Amino acid sequence: MGEAKELSQEEIEKIKEEIERLKKEIQYHDWRYYVLADPVISDAEYDKLVLRLRELEEKYPFLRTPDSPTQRVGGKIEGGFPTFPHSIPMLSLDNAFSEEELVEFEKRLKRFLGDENLEIEYSVEPKVDGVSIELIYEGGVLKRALTRGDGYVGEDVTPNVRTIKSIPLRLLGDDIPFLLEIRGEIFMRREDFEILNRELLKAGQKPFANPRNAAAGSLKQIDPSETAKRKLDAVFYASGLIKGVEIKNQKELLQKIFSWGFKVVPDWKIVKGIQEVIEHARYIYGRRKDYPFESDGVVVKVNDFRLREILGEKAKSPRWAIAYKFPAEEVTTRVLWVEFQVGRTGTVTPVAILEPVRISGVLVSRATLHNFDEIRRKDIRIGDWVWVKRSGDVIPEIVKSIPERREGFEIEIEEPRNCPSCGSELYKPQDEVALRCPNMSCPAQIIERIKHFVSRNAFDIEGLGEAIITQLVTKGIVKDISDIFFLRKIDLLKFWGIGDKLASKIIDNISKSKEIPLDKFIFALGIRHVGESVAKILAKRFRTLDEFLTANPKEIETIYGLGPAVAQSVEKFLRDEKNIASIKRMLQAGVKVLDYHEESEQRKKGALSGKTFVFTGTLKSMTREEAKKLVIENGGKVLDTITSHVNFLVVGDLGDRGTTSKLEKAKKLGIKLITEEEFLSMIKGS
Structure with a gap:
């Protein structure tokens, strides 16, 4: 710096000109090399230009600017990534x-x-x-x-x-x-x-x-x-x-x-x-x-x-x-084994472990088998060669088995009698195809419940991913969703891969999440049959957490758009003393559940105002969650189950199944069936 101060203004301008020339020259050669893939100088010549620029910038740091090619790599990012709004929304495409x-x-x-x-x-x-x-x-x-x-x-x-x-x-x-x-x-x-x-x-x-x-x-x-x-x-x-x-x-x-x-x-x-x-x-x-x-x-x-x-x-x-x-790519591979996954409400789903195969650039080694009715219908066995399909971001699925390639050692897939996580005896509820684990303390269910609890549409706690949650549950530090709010930094530092900064950030994010609207809180509880839309309906009806906790199941059943399945699930959840104790612990930890406030007039007057929808099958232009949000934004309601209060069942691609339980029930009740295109036309008002 001392040497630079002794320079005349004219000398500084000359150095500045050389730096600008070098920057432009290097930028031009970067463009030729990285964009056009057509360099016009050798690597040695390029390195010489960069070296000269570095020398000048180190000697005269007051002439260094952020757009210099030498400044591409900066220091570590402190405190996570800040957020900023887009001046024009970055919309998705149909x-x-x-x-x-x-x-x-x-x-x-x-x-x-x-x-x-x-x-x-x-x-x-x-x-x-x-x-x-x-x-x-x-x-x-x-x-x-x-x-x-x-x-x-x-x-x-x-x-x-x-x-x-x-x-x-x-x-x-x-x-x-x-x-x-x-x-x-x-x-x-x-x-x-x-x-x-x-x-x-x-x-x-x-x-x-x-x-x-x-x-x-x-x-x-x-x-x-x-x-x-x-x-x-x-x-x-x-x-x-x-x-x-x-x-x-x-x-x-x-x-x-x-x-x-x-x-x-x-x-x-x-x-x-x-x-x-x-x-x-x-x-x-x-x-x-x-x-x-x-x-x-x-x-x-x-x-x-x-x-x-x-x-x-x-x-x-x-x-x-x-x-x-482009058309979904289908490839053949072999079923090596079958695992059973336990969801947050106890549903046990069979998952095929496949010989790894690349589909549309993605390495696939697992595919859902949905349930045992599907397994029997498609006659899928361990050791079978099968056709596997993956469309967009949809979970890979087995389209069909190839019996002609069987060699005689294939094994039929048997229904498990006990939960793969906790060992409890499984049961199958009446009128359902899925097996269920009845144990609310099942580790696999706890992990899935906590994943749901901290997800974006619930408490939205960043940093608590599946790996950390699994460690917390496996080590017995977290046994209930309320334990999240009693986590200490020292608890997190016990695990491999969690440093001081990440632990501090997670604890800070937990603290920031403690103020939550009633509908998001109800959704976060993970009550069976209570998705985002039903949670909003319940919040709108009961307004406060105290009113919801003392809700009469018969009153819930009479709420327009809900039915006995939701009422029974809510009643079962609220009658369980463990659940009430868990909610009380959250409140003691400083969780503040905000009273429900009326939706905006714009939403109430939307194109779907007064209409209730259920979705079945795979949608083409959006995910199921995006479609549900679209209904709510346009003043409508969404349910996860078919009741007599439903106005429309939106039927997406049913694949090889040809039908679903929702579709059959809707037909019996005379509910109007519409396509995805008809649903979108209703929103447009055409």
């Missing part, structure tokens, strides 16, 4: 699972626009199976990187994103907006994923299941230097706010993104009409194995931004775009 559904997508657009003869231009791009990210540049310099989060608020992972060499710290070119919010996917290349897993196995650590999980885990490292070692990559395809540059369509946007120094999705194309969309989707399907990232479909977007504005958004997704998922 899904299409067939070419016919793509044709229907275009018909819907034309109907909405009121012109059946309109020729619509689309962009067709490979769908990248990575981690969604939004980068914010101000004055051309990277200021913030946010994960998608819940679509409205994301986590700030800027220090880790800065380590990704294909992401520019400063935008290239001259036509630079003074504000740019650019969106894309961070992913791990297949070869880097394989190398990482080999290193993890060598170190005795658990490997990642797929490249997407590896990318997500790498992006959430507390130490950016660890993220830097993982060799993440990124491609970009969309924007949030842009100020200072006018862009009229997707084609212009992708061209601009590339000119600013980013990688864009490969093989994108602007086409006219849905038939050309289908043709290019087929081309991408044939090319998908050549991409450095996993791809399970294409994204189809209206090209013209003016048309996008007219089309607008639905509750959770833009009307002008759709994700076309």
Whole structure:
């Protein structure tokens, strides 16, 4: 510093100019190498430039800036990842699972626009199976990187994103907006994923299941230097706010993104009409194995931004775009064994342990067998060769066995008589297909109850994952959900893998979670038949915790939308002295259950106001939980069981089953059956 002070202003300006020149030169060569894969200088020449820049910055630290290539890897992240809102929500996309559904997508657009003869231009791009990210540049310099989060608020992972060499710290070119919010996917290349897993196995650590999980885990490292070692990559395809540059369509946007120094999705194309969309989707399907990232479909977007504005958004997704998922991949493998999992309400589910096989880039070694009725219907045996299917994020399932490949040593799967966790004798309730464990103190049930209790839609306690919960229960530190609020830092430090910072963070998160709305508290208790929607109905009726705890089961049964199954479950739960004692302990620990407050007028007047829904089967465009939230947001109610108060049963894909108990009961009661498309039309009011 002393030497720098003796320099004249003119000398400082010359050094500053050299530093700026070096920064731009290095950035250009980074772009050539990491984005274009077309370097024009040798590694030795590149290293020489970086070395000179480091020397100058170390000698004159007051001239070092955050956008310097030498500043990609910073110090450890203290206190976790802060959150920030997205200026424009990062919405999810509706899904299409067939070419016919793509044709229907275009018909819907034309109907909405009121012109059946309109020729619509689309962009067709490979769908990248990575981690969604939004980068914010101000004055051309990277200021913030946010994960998608819940679509409205994301986590700030800027220090880790800065380590990704294909992401520019400063935008290239001259036509630079003074504000740019650019969106894309961070992913791990297949070869880097394989190398990482080999290193993890060598170190005795658990490997990642797929490249997407590896990318997500790498992006959430507390130490950016660890993220830097993982060799993440990124491609970009969309924007949030842009100020200072006018862009009229997707084609212009992708061209601009590339000119600013980013990688864009490969093989994108602007086409006219849905038939050309289908043709290019087929081309991408044939090319998908050549991409450095996993791809399970294409994204189809209206090209013209003016048309996008007219089309607008639905509750959770833009009307002008759709994700076309490629057909589910089916592969053959062998059933090695069958395990029995115990859920939080005692349900025992058979799970097939498979010879590991890769399906759509994911290593699959387990598949649900649902129940013994399904096992008998599909005639699945230990040792069988079977067809296994995995669609999107759905849990893999066995489609059917292959009896022709049997060799004579296959073993029929027998129903267990005793709980695999606690040894209690199992029973099967009347009119149910699942076996159940009656022991509320069963360790497996306790683990699942606590996982539910701390989940996002309940107490939302971050840091208490399955591994830590399992250790707490196994060691006898936690025997009941209320024990969570009596955990001490010293209790957590006993376990391998939990350091001082993580233990402090978990205790802090537990403390922060103690104030909770009544409906979330009821849901967190894990009462059978009481999901989020039923919990909200109960909270609305009883208003306070005291009123709920003294509820009359007959009164519950008469609440519109509920029935005897819910009433019996709640009564059984509240009559159990252990449960009441558990709730009292929580209150003694400082848990404050907030009285229920009326829903907003907007929700009460929604398109589904006064209507009650139940869902069965697999939905195409959203998860079951997303569909339930959609009903509530539009003023409707959702139940988990069929009663005479239900107005509609939304029937999704039933797979090979052909029917469900909900469907059969709905038919008997004369409840209206509707498809997923009809359900969405009701929300739109069409």
